Amino acid sequence: MQSKSPDQARKFSARTLLCSALSLVLLASAQPGFADVPPTAKVNTTGLAVADTEVTVGQLHSATGTMAISETGSIQAEQLAIDQINAMGGVLGRKVKVIKEDGASDWPTFAEKSKKLLVNDHVAAVFGCWTSASRKAVLPIFEKENGMLYYPTFYEGLEQSKNVVYTGQEATQQILWSLDWAKNEKKAKSFFLIGSDYIWPRTSMKIARKHIENFQKGKVVGEEYYPLGNTNFNSLINKIKIAKPDVIFAAVVGGSNVAFYKQLKAAGITADKQMLLTLSVTEDEALGIGGENLAGFYSSMKYFESLTNDNNKKFVAAFKAKYGPKSVIGDVTQAAYLGPWIWKAAVEKAGSFDVDKVAAATPGIEVKIAPEGYVKVHQNHHLWSKARIGMAQADGQFKVVAESPELIEPNPFPKGYQ
């Protein structure tokens, strides 16, 4: 359903190729040399914080509070991308200056800080948010004040805004292909769905259930949600043992995640006896869970640190050079890295920092240096990207065991799955 016919794909990429080639020519003619920077009055007609040598952007993540665990990687990746962009001469000849704000894992604080960034600082773009709750809190402000938000996390979909670019996977991209893989490659027929009790796992599991029951003609033998922060899964594990599913399909997050995998292992449910496919374990989480508790389980993401393409080798090397050899890079960290690059490309395509022009120029933007491999932006401001399945290794890394042949079209409002 989600992979397009090759014919259509060719047409689309041919068009975007033409577009980008054209814009390259245009850019080249508008900007023959570094010294010839377009005048500020021309590239900024709406009073953004753009000067002759500098453009200011905002970064809005939780550096403190519960979510700091997850958001640190995104903060680092965005900073790395901005540093690299500056080293290349900046955007439209202007160095990128970052104002960092701390959302402190508190959704009203996110709203307040985004208002500050847009109204007081007039930033040209904001890279930030992680949880859906924080995104929902800032969305009305970005729409009212007309800002640009680059949001890195894979999320539940059901949202689309001219003022947001979603650089992670939406739910169908992450779920459908991986379920098909489980069915076709692993002959899985029965699934046990487990999630933490909030919007993302519930929406994801709803989509998964529809896909399994209506499209795969498989069986869902259990569906359970546990409160965030729950650390006791023994009763659940007994229920899994009774249901004997072919696949445990899990979207447990945060501290619960670690407890869940440790207790699975302690209850004798290991990869040699039971297949498990998760939507919520990246290299970041694996660090906390411990590779020995995960080894052999599968994770569905679009990016793994172990990808061997040249873009990723460069990205991993640069990231580790900046943040230490022990740092790990998860899916969201990589998606966060894409944000500044997509913004740069859109600004250059539009020849302006004006939000409306940038938003209009965003669809069709291609990122050829993306560590996950080539991606492009869809009309709906989500990314076309590949789906991948990684198998957890004892050292906390993932071995990519499957990859979708084509880029998967983002579909935040999937028909038949609501």
Add this chain to the structure above:
Amino acid sequence: MSPSELFNIVIMQGFAGFSLFSVLLLMGLGLAIIFGQMGVINMAHGEFMTIGAYTIYLASHLSETFAPGLMPYYFPPAILLAFIAAFAVGWLAEWLLIRHLYKRPLDTLLATWGLSLGMQQVFRSTFGPKEVSPTLPDWLLGSWSPMAGLDIPINGLFVMALTLVVCAVVFLAMFRSRWGLRVRATVANRAMANATGIDTRRTDRITYAIGCGIAGMAGAAFTTIGSTGPTSGSLYIVDAFLVVTFGGAASLLGTIASAFSISQVQSIAEFFLTGSMAKVLTLSLILLILMMRPQGLFASKVRR
């Protein structure tokens, strides 16, 4: 399902209940001592548990780096270290902060809450915002299966054994030692205890520190179950208070009874209902019982 499978599930489900019981009890014990015996509402209880957990993490890290041969043995001494670390910090906190507030019990709530926020930031600055897990010795991992299809988690057994030991020691200390006598005297009547020559200030300090130390051990034991992050403590604090309040604040026996009943209801409900519904059911039951019996399961015998 065959009868033997059913039997296995019943056994494992029973074990799940007891395992949750020991977790709750271990969580609540240190708090029961501080809250119950001294009337101090220790909001930083969870952070003292986190101290213990980070001590284990450090010990595992050091042992891995400097003495890989000792990896199988580091865990038990590290638990003692966790007690000592949390005890020391508790001692310091009492001396700097709590002792000035004994006459204003509600202010201890605010002060210890501030303390907990401060400690969280210290953890974050020291260990980083990401969650960590110690490398556990192999004998703590996996399951013990006396027969096919029956898997008893070893970490669960370990936590149970530790809870048993800690409980026994606390009870011995409380009812058979000089310290216990002084604590009970101070709780019963502070002025009178003072008059008979008991240094109640010193008693308070040691009691608070011991409560914190036990929290540290609990945190250490929980590294076998979950992970440790700067804010892990806040995950435990609600459950800990629930156990202590439900049991009746001043009664250690009440703490045990309450941990037992909460864990059994929770784990049985989880089995027959869903996880979230089980939590709802447990909390509503507790609420209902507390409405009828505000003093908790076991009424306190403290003279006010």
